[in-house]
Amino acid sequence: MNDILPDPVLSVRDLQIGIGNKLKIVHGVSFDILPGETYGLVGESGSGKSVTGLSIMGLLKRPLNVTGGALHFLGHDLRRIRPRDHRRLRGDRMAMVFQEPMTALNPLAPIGRQIAEMFVIHRGMDWSEAKAKAVEALESVRVPSPEERARAYPHQLSGGMRQRVMVAMALACRPDLLIADEPTTALDVTVQAGVLELIADLCTAEGTAVLLISHDLGVIANMCQRVGVMDRGRLVEEQDTKALFENPMHPYTRGLLAARPRLGSRVPGERGRLIELEQMVADEDRGHDVPTLVTPRGPRKEVTA
Amino acid sequence: MTVAPLLEIRDLSVHFNLPRLTPFGMRRILHAVDGVDLSVKEGECLGIVGESGCGKSTTALTVMGLQEPSSGQILYRGQPLSGPGAPGRKERARIAQMVFQDPYASLNPRQTIGSTLLSQLALHGIARGSEASDRVADMLVRVGLSPDHAKRYPHEFSGGQRQRIGIARALMLDPEILVLDEPVSALDVSIQAQIINLLMDLQETLNLSYIMISHDLSVVEHVSDRVAVMYFGRVVELGHWHAIFSRPTHPYTRHLIGSVPNAEAVLGRSRGVPDPVAIPEGRRFAPDISVRPEAGASREASSLVEIGPDHFVRLADSISSPKAKR
Incomplete structure (x- = not known):
């Protein structure tokens, strides 16, 4: 060090x-x-x-x-x-990612809008610009077909995708601490x-x-x-x-x-x-x-x- | 004479009809379980692993009679447990019981633990009065609680204690089979160890057979005698726990084992699991495990093949017809 x-x-x-x-x-x-x-x-x-x-x-x-x-x-x-x-x-x-993305996301708003909100509030962008940035953010967390997904609601996504959205939202403004x-x-x-x-x-x-x-x-x-x-x-x-x-x-x-319990720690022939x-x-x-x-x-x- | 296994699942399929996308659109069917063959011997623990949506819970629900099979059979000591000639619910309840992931959701919040446990004895006419209360007290001690706990309500217990109650509830009718659906995944690591040890002790003293469903591979490795890996409604690999974990052969099994965040791997200590990318030569398996196999397509083409003592792997459809897969 x-x-x-x-x-x-x-x-x-x-x-x-x-x-x-x-x-x-x-x-x-x-x-x-x-x-x-x-x-x-x-x-x-x-x-x-x-x-x-x-x-x-x-x-x-x-x-x-x-x-x-x-x-x-x-x-x-x-x-x-x-x-x-x-x-x-x-x-x-500073931003936070929670355990359960379904309760952390707003079920009534498309995810693109929820990410765009970050840019509107913290960066003073207008909505159209912010929504374009939201699509970029979705792309950065490797969500496939981000433009289409930006219009989806949280319930339409799988758990893994929702958590990726949470990460995109948390990292949208490039925080110093996550x-x-x-x-x-x-x-x-x-x-x-x-x-x-x-x-x-x-x-x-x-x-x-x-x-x-x-x-x-x-x-x-x-x-x-x-x-x-x-x-x-x-x-x-x-x-x-x-x-x-x-x-x-x-x-x-x-x-x-x-x-x-560790993978590979059970001894063959014995109970675990x-x-x-x-x-x-x-x-x-x-x-x-x-x-x-x-x-x-x-x-x-x-x-x- | 060959002895029939305690429980046998024969070519089980469970299909769900999905709503049509458009008013006159195609009928859509979800093949939740698609031709599963499994068996459980007496005193054995069969672990079923796989990701959510692979059909492991549906298989368990079918064993419990909580889900009707679309086709196939479930046999208990050679006798059908489903379809015509099946025993009624009360009889079934004394054969197999289930322990759920979240015991709080499966216990009545307005009944004391004692009355929850007693009601089963009364319903089945097993015991009454003081004999019944004695049985309840014995069971509570057996799962590591104290007889006074019978007077309490579910909300007065910690997560680990609630799971003990869930196990006590399942054992009240003295069943032979326990279906454990993610029994420890809602618990803390330190509590997990206690519950796993309790389950293993009970299995030994009561000669129980377990079907344990979990997505946590390390838990399954510790408890199971044999392991079935399920993937999109089918068993892709089946065998003795040590064969599955030391020589995982199907690419999906390798992928699953390789995905477990493991301290030993990071710290450069070997845990004896081969590189998930390196596939042994001379055998070809499904090339892309992220592609869902076409539902119902070329089912005959794929089958479980024995590759070692008590170790079976499903070969890819591509072996018999290389162009069949898109």
């Missing part, structure tokens, strides 16, 4: 999310995403990875709120930014491979940083340079992808890696019993007293800014 790292696109420090002071969901999470980097967040459901993504986008729903910490994005302090300025960043400089929350969980494996490849290609070409949120360790290994592992609202380990898979340090990470997470990590190792972050430089109890 270079001695001088570029300024991060996104810097999250000691992020806390909860409902007032009563209930905490995320207990002090810190990470940086560098320009052009793909950073993965893995964890089980309820580990707080999705709300972390939503808090960056400013899309947390009441009564959930950011209760502490700092979020810096391209020099903007996202905790103090005015809602209208955050809205301007959203879709333009947050992809389980982008391929709802898709078939072969379709999933295509969509992941597309996200990787387009983001590499544009130098877009990606925050990839997934519970699928295979997807994370394929896509990310660095990975953060979240458990019960804490970031318990952060490492380069290769190091994480080869030498997981936190007991929770070890448990997670051991518990997943899996190791359960509870066999690898005791409940005490997952509570409040464990180090919040394990890094190659050693465990840290306190999160430093």
Whole structure:
């Protein structure tokens, strides 16, 4: 790695999310995403990875709120930014792809129009120009016969095509950060491979940083340079992808890696019993007293800014 | 005397009539399942893999009697399960049961778990009163829950617990066959391992036979004894799990296995799966797997061919007639 790292696109420090002071969901999470980097967040459901993504986008729903910490994005302090300025960043400089494209797209508008809206709102284009750009955007995500498809409604497309439309929309304004929350969980494996490849290609070409949120360790290994592992609202380990898979340090990470069914790991002549997470990590190792972050430089109890 | 397999699916086809595109247009038929032959032995787990739309769920629904076959037969110990002479629904319910992907959607939200499980025993006249409640308690313990859980409602459980309830519900009538339709795909990785292990333990202790449908190849590899790969309504490859995963031969199987995002492959560790592009010499298979075969066309031309011990592959139609395929 270079001695001088570029300024991060996104810097999250000691992020806390909860409902007032009563209930905490995320207990002090810190990470940086560098320009052009793909950073993965893995964890089980309820580990707080999705709300972390939503808090960056400013899309947390009441009564959930950011209760502490700092979020810096391209020099903007996202905790103090005015809602209208955050809205301007959203879709333009930061964009999000959700798990279920059918609920994220407007069922009553043709997809071309929905993509064109991005150019009208963020680039001030008129509609005819924007619609031409929308067709180009569809072409860039490898949707066949884009002119025709631009007039289609979401229900007329397959799941994979819809997710490609979501990617086209998210990347329309060439954002600096793409947050992809389980982008391929709802898709078939072969379709999933295509969509992941597309996200990787387009983001590499544009130098877009990606925050990839997934519970699928295979997807994370394929896509990310660095990975953060979240458990019960804490970031318990952060490492380069290769190091994480080869030498997981936190007991929770070890448990997670051991518990997943892996292709080619069943021994012929034996039953394919899996190791359960509870066999690898005791409940005490997952509570409040464990180090919040394990890094190659050693465990840290306190999160430093 | 040869013993009939526990369950046999013979030349099963399920066709759906689609609406005409224009008032006097062509009749359109969807061949959801198109001439499938499969069998399940006692105590065996047959895995069926394929993408959505390949007909794997329709096959399962037909086994359960929730879908009428257009042609073909389903035999249970040599006796027909469909068509004339088939047993009634109540009898069928004690032969085969189904575990669904989303147990929350298949449990009545206004009934306690206990009453959901009890109602089956009452309906079938198996047990009543305290004997029935004892059975329910036993079953809950068997699937890793506690007897007190009978008093609770479905919304009070986590996803993994609900799937345990779904399994308990399916096992109440002591069936011989469980049809598992994507039993773990809605669950977290860590919970998946628990449910998979539970299913394997139950299979052993209760001598159950499974038909497991999944698009997740790694899950199928872990649980199945034999695997059938389905593609557009047909079985394209069938065999022992190890043969399918270590020597996938049909291009679609290779494509499917090659598409799984796999940490080991990225990190340069071998997982013993050959390059999906390299096809062994001397055999020709369907050249373009992305092209849907013409429905009903040249069905006779293609058949499953044995290429190894307990390993069958469907050869391309192009072998018998190279120009037949467009």
